[in-house]
Amino acid sequence: MQNTLKGWLANNTVTTDNKDDKILLLESSGNIGLEQIYNEMKEEDTGLRMETIVHVVTLFLRVVMRLILNGYSVNTGLFRAVAQFVGVIDKGQWDPKTNSVYVSFIQEKLLREAIAKTKVEILGTKANVMYILEVEDRKTGLKDGTATPGRNFFVRGSHLKVVGSNESVGVTLTDSKGVVRKLEDDEVSINKPSELTLLLPADLADDTYTLTVCTQYSQSAQLLKEPRSVSTTIVVGNSGGGGDRPEIE
Template identity: 50%
Template sequence: MAEEIKYQINGQLAENTVTVDNKEDMILVPVSIGTADEARIIAEMKAEDSGLREETIQHVHDLEKRIVKRMLMSGMNVNNGLYYASASFRGVIEGSQWNPDKNSIVVNFNVGADLREAIKKTTVNIIGGKSSAMYIGGVADTSTRAQDASATAGRAFSLTGSKIKVAGPDEAVGITLTDSKNVVTKITEDLFVVNNPSKVTFIIPADLANGTYVLKLTTQFSGSGALLKTPRSVEKTIYIGTAPSGGGSQGGGGGLDENPLG
């Protein structure tokens, strides 16, 4: 019997900050219901099948991660249904020698057939406006004009959205970039170029290595003239260097080959 799982995601209407003169031009912003870490995923798996011990689920989960890492780092493409993944290299090879300071390994992801099928079965509910909320609606590398969340170290990067002006005396206020090893880099004030309610532009530190980063913008700006007592934050995953293939797509997963890795 075919799986009859139905999915739904809520969205809120927001003004398109790119076309500020057209008040009828709206975008839809997904409503986040939190972040699922490893513990949450394992708890959900146990809830699906209470007959499995949590230790067993944890072991299988860890085993899958270990096997996938070994395959990818051995040069094998991985297709687990949710995604296609493959490793590639960056940087110019000088003197036929690998130089970790100039060369790096990256992993590229594309949406898999199972996830595309889930996208087709997903109902989108529009639950009203997002006028009072803070959000990032778009990003752009000002040096390459790319809008796929890729950024260039040492060059300007722009965020567009609502109520994102960085303001307030709280120590948490500002923009941070956290790499895959949880090393946090805070953007200093001298690197800000534009700091407006609907647009923030700053320089990516030149010494940051290529890779995936979590951008976190924290502010006490409210839009009403008075600062918020408690700072609020919004996060966005960006890629210094080239965004993973398919990683910056805004579409519903269509248009991909059945096996984009060939």
């Protein structure tokens, strides 16, 4: 079966001088975790028992993680992963408060070949679409969804300006247990339609969070009657929670 990615045309908020400049936004097919991957593998009729599949995948993840964190550049065929250091080393000493380890992932041969054969289907144009295009941790400069508590976090997209009187309007962080934390007004330091700069709470615990922007913003003079929202996933710390991660330590 041929792989197919579907997308919607939307105005490019970066090139505001060109009104005809468009980008393609992915039409999400949903979220998939390891449990669903195990089931997909089982459906391939491998003849393997589910506990065997789970064991092999868990072993693979553990070995790959160990090799990466011992300085190897690991090529799985799908991706190449290599550890990198982030932050300035002060006085020749590693400081976990200012330094961290980041693992870079680069697509490899198998994935590149599959991408070349993937069909892209354009569904049409979405007018006044609200979307998040990219995020950036201002401390590390990384755009992979990682975030640092107590530091600025940049969000770029379209129709993001946080305005409106509805009680749901604002920026929230939902942790892996479903606990919602709403940012204070002064924690949204830059509030524009195409970009937000957020000051993340300093006491934000290590976890995986759903960052949601909810607003009644409209390009017209009138606000939307009903707020709309868009979300993205961010990770704080080295051991983000949630999902159905195996125990691979």
